[in-house]
Amino acid sequence: MNNSLARISTEAIDETAVRAAVDGPDAGAVVMFHGIVRNHDGGEKVMGLDYSSHPQAEEFLAKILAEEQERSGVRMAAVHRVGELKIGDAALVAASAAAHRGEAFAAIEALVERIKHEVPIWKRQHFEAGTSQWVGL
Numbered sequence: 001m002n003n004s005l006a007r008i009s010t011e012a013i014d015e016t017a018v019r020a021a022v023d024g025p026d027a028g029a030v031v032m033f034h035g036i037v038r039n040h041d042g043g044e045k046v047m048g049l050d051y052s053s054h055p056q057a058e059e060f061l062a063k064i065l066a067e068e069q070e071r072s073g074v075r076m077a078a079v080h081r082v083g084e085l086k087i088g089d090a091a092l093v094a095a096s097a098a099a100h101r102g103e104a105f106a107a108i109e110a111l112v113e114r115i116k117h118e119v120p121i122w123k124r125q126h127f128e129a130g131t132s133q134w135v136g137l
Contacts, residue, residue, distance in 0.1 A: 009079055009080070010081070010082055011081070013092075017079075022075040022076060031097075035112070037085045037087050037090075037091055041133075044128070048084065051081060052121070054121075057120050060118060061080065065077070068111045072110070074098040079093050080092045091123075096111065
């Protein structure tokens with residue numbers, strides 16, 4: 001199973017394109033995941049954040065996506081944003097499409113967990129107190 005939408009982007013994520021990459025007449029379920037920048041973490045107010053990535057991060061993402069599609073037999077797509085993000089911005093949008101919802105939910109969960117743990121992307125949160133914290137280094 002081949003998917004052309006595994007991308008690292010400095011632009012706002014086109015959620016419609018992510019869904020379109022997996023949609024098809026055989027899909028009884030399409031599950032979308034939106035990882036959104038929230039305004040808090042660990043009891044502190046977050047004002048915004050920056051994502052940085054390794055130059056080969058998109059290759060890591062494409063490899064994980066291909067492996068998860070092969071393992072699950074489910075079509076998937078994912079786009080992770082890097083750069084400066086504001087509260088409410090989408091940092092990661094992923095989609096899965098399968099004949100049944102159980103397969104689609106399981107596939108998207110596995111994909112998102114692998115992206116979070118294996119793709120070399122690092123987050124720097126900026127707090128209201130004027131401090132910042134790196135996550136994922």
